[in-house]
Amino acid sequence: MEFKNDLGKPWKFEEGDFTVVRSAMWSPPGCHPVGCGVKIYVDKDGVIDHVEGDENNPITKGRLCVRCLALKDYVYNPSRVIYPMKRDPKDRGKHDKWERITWDEAYALIKEKRDYFRDTYGPECMAVFSGTGRSGGILVADMAQAVLGTPNACYTQSGYACYQPRSMSCSHVLGAYYPELDYAGGLQNTYDNPTYRVPDVIVCWGKMPLASNGDGLFGHAVIDLMKRGSKLIMVDPRVNWLCTRADVHVRLRPGTDTAMAMAWLSVIINEDLYDHQFVEYWCYGFNEFVARINDPEMGMTPEKAAEICEVPVEDIYAAARLYASGVSSIAWGLAFDQNQNGNQAAHCVLALMAICGNVDVPGGQIIAEIDAAPGFEEGKKMEVNLDKADAGADGNAAEDAARPQRRIGWDAMDPELRAKTIGYAEYPLYVDNIRNAQSDMMWDAVVSGKPYQIRMGWIQSTNLLAPSCCAQPQGWYEGLKNLEWCMATDCFITPTIEAFGDLILPLASCAEKDDVVMTHYAGSPVTLAACNKAVDVGEVKSDITILIELGEYLGSDALKNEKGERMFKDEDDFLTQRRAKPTGMPFEDLRDIVVFQRGVNYRKYETGLLRPDRVPGFLTPTGRVELWSTAYAQYGEDPLPYYREPAFSPHTNPALAEKYPYIFTTGARNYASFHSEHRQIAVLRELHPDPIIEIHPDDAARENIANGQWVEVSNDYGRAKFKAVVSVIVKPGTVQMDHGWWFPERQADDDSRDEIIPVGEIATFNDEVLDVAMNGTEIRAAHVHSDHADEPGLYGVWISNVNDMVPNHYNSHLGYGGPYKCNCCAIKPLKESYDTDMRLVAEKFDI
Amino acid sequence: MPKYALLIDYEYCTGCESCVVACKMEHDMPIGKWGIRVHDDGPWQMNEEHEGGKSFNWNKIPVPTDMCDLCADRLAEGKKPTCVHHCLAFCMDFGTIAEMAAKLAEKPKQVLFAPCDCDIDLPGADDFVIPTAKAAAGPRPRPKMAPKPPALRA
Known part of the structure; x- marks a missing residue:
């Protein structure tokens, strides 16, 4: 039977009594940047009547999760905040003391407070706290550094234990940004594209992408690929539903992932299952790496790992051999971040991808293509200082090169002020990589007032008390009571805002603003998609609009161009300049096509597309995948991996x-x-x-x-x-x-x-x-x-x-x-x- | 008499419940009422062969309720039922009982539901011919009307 569909319709069309807006979803409400296709049906009164999945989207093809299906209930929820409101700090915690004000009053109040705290105590006494997943969340450094003028942006999760630990390892060990499962998202006709091949084996390691869709990976692509023949290995302590469909399921003890990864490496190296050519041409330190894996004390064998991880040794051999048996792709998750030994686990998994020849091959791990350095000319050799701005940043070359929506304020900041970022002295790599205060040191600062007191706060798209992120929220709660003044941006009054907020600016949801959805925040060759505004609600504004308007109101130099004018005329201009760039088109054109598939050039290490100087290889000091990590060594960490027992395990304590x-x-x-x-x-x-x-x-x-x-x-x-x-x-x-x-x-x-x-x-x-x-x-x-x-x-x-x-x-x-x-x-x-x-x-x- | 069916491949139903919520949103169903629900058979361990994985039985099976009308209003507009359209695992299909039964025969771990007496006449519904042994002997009878794809609006 045939059914009607809306394939080929323009981004906005009429159907019966409705105007239908085709859009790609991100946030708010929070979600990772997949860009799921939606059709928003708007009635004659400009109100959303219902939402359906957009079959035009090349990846989601009309499918939609429950959160987008219920979008209407979010947008028109009776408890949603749709006007700016303020409250006297002495009435914190009291839900009936909020009073409505205008945006002009709100901006004036922010300026009054910001100027007072900056001039009395120094700009570092202000901090912007952010959460995860949101389109505005990745703007936190800009909000802090460019808008308010403080170096202290802070995602409050202990050890930034979400994505960034992996990102850091990607930049420093692999020299390329974010090796992700290749699900053909960036290719015309996806799975049927002739360049593509379905992975022989998919590994979900500490990740259940069906529900998480981490950082833009459309999780149910794993199901699509399984139907097309991919085998599945799950590395997870629990038997979640996906594990029951796995060919091998390794139920390791929580926190022992490094031991498991080292054991796989031991099997693959010692049974000679690795790609010799890739190792010889593109890896650095392989011999030393092998010596560590085989070291009787610091190394690992499958038998040793079986004991540590509490799994049958046959499962380890089976998993490692299956992984090495063909083109394999690892979808790796938070287990690598939420672990004191996570930097080593990540090091090992990147090594697995590399030595098995799965990096940047069809069906393997796709990685980002980066721009050539300014002034690059074909055929001419050029010197590029990887430490500096050519590649994008201090010490975080690959990630910054791959995510070209630059953090606006950090580089423009006075170096003396930057040096005051909380945690900079103790954790320079963390602070330089992310341009955030180190979260545990920030916890110390709010609780103890050392090295200095944080007096003004901005709760920016985070519900840090709830929490998903922070550790010891009791401490955050007691400490943040010391904030003298606090503003917030969000869609609802959360416990965090109820506890500390003195001003709330209402955020536009995904249905009420334009945006560009960037899979992996632009660091992956999948899609860039237009979030197209469909309706208006109250007086809400988007994060980007607030960035531009508030930045101008506060007189931010970092948001002015060379002529002293506004860097961004408006929201769509910001999107054109900062987020739509890799499409080569302005936002207005992206809006028309809704989804732009970026195309994939595979084996970029052979063609120079991983480096701004266009020299073949990876963006590391040696130009190769650093199995012996020069960056880890430089920062005082062991350049080779090792297993460390979790702090709270029965063996440690x-x-x-x-x-x-x-x-x-x-x-x-x-x-x-x-x-x-x-x-x-x-x-x-x-x-x-x-x-x-x-x-x-x-x-x-x-x-x-x-x-x-x-x-x-x-x-x-x-x-x-x-x-x-x-x-x-x-x-x-x-x-x-x-x-x-x-x-x-x-x-x-x-x-x-x-x-x-x-x-x-x-x-x-x-x-x-x-x-x-x-x-x-x-x-x-x-x-x-x-x-x-x-x-x-x-x-x-x-x-x-x-x-x-x-x-x-x-x-x-x-x-x-x-x-x-x-x-x-x-x-x-x-x-x-x-x-x-x-x-x-x-x-x-x-x- | 039921004419149409939902075919569900529960090898792949992930339990995302998009069908559940799509249905509730489409039909304005309040809390406590459903047109389709996902039932769990499992998790329980079938054998001791492995610690996890395929040694466990866990099937999630969407089951239409008495409130399911196969999205009669959507069908009248020529659209698929909303649960089928939105399923994240693409594991739900809709068609005549005959058409869906033939697909049922193609792989195991599927279930066919005929939730209601919806007998609306849909284009193409009578075109499907069940392949039989006799059909293999000679040319298949041509359908009376060749199915046309829906016209795209400008």
Whole structure:
């Protein structure tokens, strides 16, 4: 049977009573930049009637996830903020003290505060805090450095344990940016393009892309590829649904990924399964690398790894041999970031990709093509200083070259001021790579006031208390109470904004603004797509509009061009200059075609397209994939990989393991929400109404826990409540908990407040300050005294706050990573039920 | 009498629930009501061969409810049911019972549902001929009307 479709329709067309706008989705609401095709049906009153998937999109082909399907319920949600509002700082926490103001008043207030704090205490006393996934989130450095004039942009996750640790390794070990599963997204006719071949083997390692769509990878492409013959290897402690379709599933102990990767390398090297030609021509330090893998003490064998990872040794051999048996592609995820040993795990996985010849081949790992250096001429040799701006940045050449939407303010900033970035002295690589304050050092600063007090804050598209990101949110909560003034940009009042916000600027959602969706933030040859504005709502503005307007209002020089005029005329001009660039067309033209497929030049290391000087090779000091990493060595890290046991494992700390006998892991994704968002979208909340913990039946029996019963988990840092799902998908002794939970239908007002911790005082918890020397690194763990776990108010943000049990400062030598996925806890059953009342949710939030 | 069917390939249903929400949004269904729901068979361990992977049974199976009318309004406009259109795994199909039954025979781990007595006349619905052994012996009868692709609007 044939059906009607809208193939070939223009970006805007009429159908019956509706104007249909074809668009590509990003955020808000939060999501990663896939650019899923939508058709937004707008009625005669300019209101969204419904949303459908756009079959014109070459990748999604009309498919759509639940969050886009429910877009209407987000856009018109009764609790959405659509006007600027302010509140007296003395009324923080009180939901009924917000008053509506105009944008002009809002900008004037920001200027008054910014000027006061800058002139009285120095611009560094201001900080902009951001979250993940959002189109505005990647503008945080610009908001801080270009708009406000402070160096302190901060994504509050301990060790920036999300994507950046991998990015850093990509830049320094591989010398190319972000090797991703090749799903033919950038090729005409995708899977049927003659240049393409389906991967023989796909590996999902610490990643479940069907739900996460990490950084723009359309997760269900994995299903498309499996139907076309790709085999699947899953490396994951849990048996998620995708694992049940895998040819090999390695259920490793949380936090032991480096051991596993080293073991695969041991098999592949010693059984001579690697690509000799690629190693000989394009790798540096292979002999030293092999010597480390085979080293009796610091190296790894499959047998040793089987013991460490607690898996059958046959699984390791099977996985490694299958991986090396053809063209293979690894989709690698947060397990590489949320680990103190993550920089080594990443080093190893990049080595696997390289020595097996899978880098930049069809069906392998696609990487970004970068621009030639300014002044490059064909046929002429040129000298390029990789440390400087030609390649894009200080010490982060490959990532900056691949993501040409430059961070506007960092380079323009006075070097003395830049040097004041929190954490710069302790973690220079981190700060230089990301242009952010190091998050654990920022936690210290807000809690203790050292090296200086943060006085003005900007909560920019983050719900950091909820949280998905920060560790020890109690500490953030107590510390950020010391902010003298705080502004926020978001679509809803979150617990974070309710707690600290004195001004909120309402953000435009994806349906209400123009934008360009960049897969991997432009660092991958897949697509660039137009988010086309469909409707107006209240007085909302987009992040980009705020950047331009507020930047001008505050007199930012970094946002002026050489003539002293506005660098960006308006939102569409910003998009043309900064985001649509690789398409070679202005935004208006991209709008017409909606999706631009970037095309892929494979084997760029042979043709010079990975380097601005166009010399064949990779963008590293040696020009090769640095299996022996010169950058790691330069920054004081071991240039070769090694395994390090997780800090909270039974092997590292047996006494702790007795108190807290369950290994806990977090971060598994859900279709129903993007981290802490969507809690107030009733149709989505209905899919997954309560925060859950997965417990093996043996453990449930021992602890006397029934399926569906509520439990409390705890450790030295905090406690939280979850609803038990008794299931064999976790191994005995390991549990998995949801993150990012707050309950917008609950009470807002914080009417039970503990004593405010005076600035400079590091408090203790349970009379114990944990100062531990571990592997030569001193761990400082400052706890906050107050236990907020049963506190009413702030929309129940302390009831099921798993990150409360995760401490700061358990980072790698380079300042990355945190123990979100390999920690420990105790569990006790509760008599009370905290089940969500869906009728209450529907009552409050149905449109 | 049912004329049309949903064919679901549950080897590939990932449990994304796009069908569930697409249906609710299309038909304005409130909390507590559904036109299609995803049921889990699993996870449970079938054998001790492996620690995970294919030793586990876990099938997610979308099942239309009594409230499913096969998107009669959309069908009248010539469009597919919304669950089929939006399925992230492309594991749902819609057509006449005969057409879908023939596809059912092509691979295992599929299920055919005839949710309701929707008997709307759709273009092309009567064109499908079930291949039989007799058909192999001689030329297949030509359909009376060659199906035409829908005209594209400018």
